[in-house]
Amino acid sequence: MTTILVTGGTGTLGRLVTERLRADGHEVRVLSRHSRPYAVDLREGGPGLDTALTGVDTVVHCASTPRGGDEKAAAQLIAAARKAGVRHLVYISIVGVDRVPFGYYRAKLAVERLVADSGLGWTVLRATQFHDLVLQVLEALARVPVLVLPAGVSDQPVEVAEVAGRLAELAAGAPAGRVADMAGPEVRTFESLARAYLKASGKRRRVVNLPLFGAAYRGFRAGGHLAPERAVGKGTFEEYLAARARGAR
Template identity: 80%
Template sequence: MSTILVTGGTGTLGRLVTERLRADGHEVRVLSRHTRPYAVDLREGTGLDAAVTGADVIVHCATTLRGGDERAAKNLIAAARKAGVAHLVYISIVGIDRVPLGYYKTKLAVERLIEESGLGWTVLRTTQFHDLVLRIMEASAKLPVMLLPGGVSDQPIEVGEVAARLAQLAAGPPAGRAEDMGGPEVRTFPDLARAYLRASGKRRRVLPVRLAGRTYRAARAGGHLTPERAVGKGTFEEYLAARSSGARR
């Protein structure tokens, strides 16, 4: 079995990837800013060489909305080259080349760094996780009226399914751009909001709102969706039910 380093290994996705790889018999190193023995801030790179040395594969799940992902990727790639890592696996997002969102532009730049790194690489793009949609709904439901982007749909996917696919890719040879993964259903935001309201028992009016700008137009056009790759199984309702059941235990 391989020695696999998972960056962001304590996060929503990274934790599940780590669990899956260990269950499959791999030796897994968890890298995060506060988890020893591999407590590393990728943006600074201090201690990164020690974490990477001896690793066969890196699964790069670490990311932040606060900036610095490109710098972190450059540091990780340099350390991987130095250590002779055979395979770098990166989790990305469907539509980063079609929706001009700042964070998406950063993810696309990281993809290009990895593709040009000289390392064996695999990039997996997926649609948004269920928990992100839930956070949007919870934030919107703080008001008496849920204001949601009109004409925009989403295709949420179960994070555990993505973790399983990443673990599978990490155990195999470099695949380049892997086939995208989308959730099982393309749903409008009002439809997802009604599912959230039913599950939470809340009463809110749902109001679609038309927005302006290139990002909104790209989202309305479905640039972040992949209906032809609706390979996910778990629905948003099933996610909400499982979350509610877990909270009651």
């Protein structure tokens, strides 16, 4: 079995990727800013990153933040991976990064390009939004009596554990370039997802759909972040909410 480094290995996705890889018998190192012995800020790089990559065959790059710095972090990681002789770099991206002019998406697309031009063997998987993210957004919006939603926007959320399983599978294989997107089983209006959340949580909120402005909103409204032809995910949003209610998460 191979030695695999998972960046962002304590996060929502990275933790599950790590668990799956270890269950499959791989030696896995977890890299994050606070996870010892490989506590590294990727934006800074340095000797700690070199140490983490020593003897590593494959890197699964899950570390990411909408607060900025992804491109710098990826550049540091790639340079150190080349120096360490890493064979395979696997990157998780987002469906629609090349179609929706949203700041975070632009950064993810830029990292995809860095990965493809890295000189390393590489694989990129794009996935739709996780159920967890949709829930976080809805919980934030429901803090006030009126739940205001972006009018005309749909989503296609996917179960994060399914994406983790696919990433682990790709990490164990040969570099494959850009692989087929992975999307959830249903394209849903954001309002239907909101009402499912309200029903599951027992909250009462007035739901209002508000038209927004800007190129990013137009991109989301046009469905640039959806992949109905790649609805390969199995778990629905309602099943996710039910599992949370049972204490499964």
